[in-house]
Amino acid sequence: MKSIINSASDEAIEIAGAGVAGLAAAIKLAQAGCRVVLHEMHDKVGYRFDGDFQGLENWTEEEDVLNVLKEKGLTTDFNVVPCQEGTLYGPSGKSYEVKTDRPLFYMIERGPGSGTLDSALLEQALSLGVEVRFKSRLEKMENEGILAIGPKAADAIAVGYHFGTDMSDGYWVICDDTLAPKGYAYLLVINGRGTVKSCMFSDFKNEKLYVKRTVEAFEKRVGLKMQDPKPHGGYGNFRLPESAYSGRHPLVGEHAGFQDALWGFGMRLAIYSGILAAESLLCGKDYDRLWKKELKAQIETSIVNRALYDLIDNRFYDYFLALVASRKDLHASMRKQYGPSWMKRLLYPWASRHYESRRKDVSCNHVDCNCIWCRSRLCDEKGESSCK
Numbered sequence: 531m532k533s534i535i536n537s538a539s540d541e542a543i544e545i546a547g548a549g550v551a552g553l554a555a556a557i558k559l560a561q562a563g564c565r566v567v568l569h570e571m572h573d574k575v576g577y578r579f580d581g582d583f584q585g586l587e588n589w590t591e592e593e594d595v596l597n598v599l600k601e602k603g604l605t606t607d608f609n610v611v612p613c614q615e616g617t618l619y620g621p622s623g624k625s626y627e628v629k630t631d632r633p634l635f636y637m638i639e640r641g642p643g644s645g646t647l648d649s650a651l652l653e654q655a656l657s658l659g660v661e662v663r664f665k666s667r668l669e670k671m672e673n674e675g676i677l678a679i680g681p682k683a684a685d686a687i688a689v690g691y692h693f694g695t696d697m698s699d700g701y702w703v704i705c706d707d708t709l710a711p712k713g714y715a716y717l718l719v720i721n722g723r724g725t726v727k728s729c730m731f732s733d734f735k736n737e738k739l740y741v742k743r744t745v746e747a748f749e750k751r752v753g754l755k756m757q758d759p760k761p762h763g764g765y766g767n768f769r770l771p772e773s774a775y776s777g778r779h780p781l782v783g784e785h786a787g788f789q790d791a792l793w794g795f796g797m798r799l800a801i802y803s804g805i806l807a808a809e810s811l812l813c814g815k816d817y818d819r820l821w822k823k824e825l826k827a828q829i830e831t832s833i834v835n836r837a838l839y840d841l842i843d844n845r846f847y848d849y850f851l852a853l854v855a856s857r858k859d860l861h862a863s864m865r866k867q868y869g870p871s872w873m874k875r876l877l878y879p880w881a882s883r884h885y886e887s888r889r890k891d892v893s894c895n896h897v898d899c900n901c902i903w904c905r906s907r908l909c910d911e912k913g914e915s916s917c918k
């Protein structure tokens with residue numbers, strides 16, 4: 531699987547998919563002097579997020595995530611809102627205030643607009659000479675390259691609205707299976723715009739009902755007021771692959787299944803895996819060894835966390851949230867929960883049996899594959915659901 535890229539060579543390295551994983555990989559390769567062609571099937575970056583607000587988590591490492599991105603050579607020239615205070619609600623309606631002495635996460639915008647993470651990374655890639663081919667759906671990868679085409683199955687979905695509002699900035703979360711089965715409902719507001727979503731891990735067929743209940747719950751609890759609401763949703767694929775290669779091509783981001791199985795905070799894993807894949811090509815190192823060393827333990831832990839979380843339901847969420855809110859140093863506590871430990875390692879065999887990705891066919895990694903998941907992806911593009 532190993533290959534060393536000669537940066538002086540004229541042959542371009544191809545990357546399929548200009549999501550954050552593909553863009554991060556393109557930037558690292560271009561910084562090393564390689565000629566990079568990045569194929570994006572849509573006519574812009576961040577198509578599937580379209581102005582979505584997301585949280586760039588800042589708890590898995592001690593060092594601030596923005597510093598880490600800078601140290602890795604990536605731009606941080608995108609709009610961020612540091613989030614240190616928020617409100618959680620349990621099914622009882624009781625609220626739990628959380629406060630941290632440094633940002634628990636940074637709220638950022640996704641999509642093709644100005645100031646978004648996607649646009650900032652695109653800008654950096656272009657400034658380094660990456661050739662970005664929009665409306666270029668890669669069907670086959672002949673040369674050296676990286677596959678970064680995003681999720682191939684729906685293990686969780688997040689559905690709701692983007693809207694304008696006169697509410698003040700903030701974030702609010704509700705854990706309640708009648709709103710978001712085995713997941714959470716959330717409301718994020720920045721500068722007069724917001725997103726409200728039900729992030730559910732089961733019973734997708736009733737998504738409309740859960741979205742309706744989520745909106746009503748936020749109206750009741752925090753006075754949600756939406757102007758010009760536009761429906762928005764997406765899905766995530768969580769899976770720990772045996773190998774993140776398809777043939778000789780590294781798979782990065784959600785294409786590999788790299789995600790946070792507990793809550794879906796996948797951006798960091800996507801970016802880091804893109805960087806590792808680029809390094810593997812540049813240095814002739816085995817990509818599987820690299821991501822297993824850097825990311826595997828964290829993904830395994832998230833699968834254990836997911837399996838444990840699946841054990842609790844509406845009878846226990848209030849206790850769980852009270853425990854979260856009572857943490858003196860929530861930041862450190864989250865890092866501990868997300869970090870590997872002997873206990874989580876011990877639980878992993880049980881958790882991996884309990885938790886099963888909907889992407890059953892692990893051989894389905896090919897850009898030009900016609901297996902069920904690739905076909906369902908085509909259905910998605912026609913507006914049909916991929917979750918059976």
Ligand SMILES: Cc1cc2nc3c(=O)[nH]c(=O)nc-3n(C[C@H](O)[C@H](O)[C@H](O)COP(=O)(O)OP(=O)(O)OC[C@H]3O[C@@H](n4cnc5c(N)ncnc54)[C@H](O)[C@@H]3O)c2cc1C
Pocket residue numbers: 546547548549550551552569570571572575576577578582583584585586587666667668669678679680681688689763764765766782783784785789794795796797798800897
């Ligand atoms: C609604 C929602 C909310 C989320 N909230 C958060 C959050 O708060 N925090 C967090 O950390 N994560 C969040 N995530 C997860 C996070 O967005 C993803 O994990 C991350 O963006 C994955 O990046 P990626 O580059 O792997 O894939 P993608 O972003 O899916 O990028 C893949 C790209 O490949 C393109 N493509 C596909 N096929 C081809 C092809 N054949 N040829 C060329 N191009 C192709 C696609 O158009 C796309 O642009 C959320 C996800 C969703 C859906």
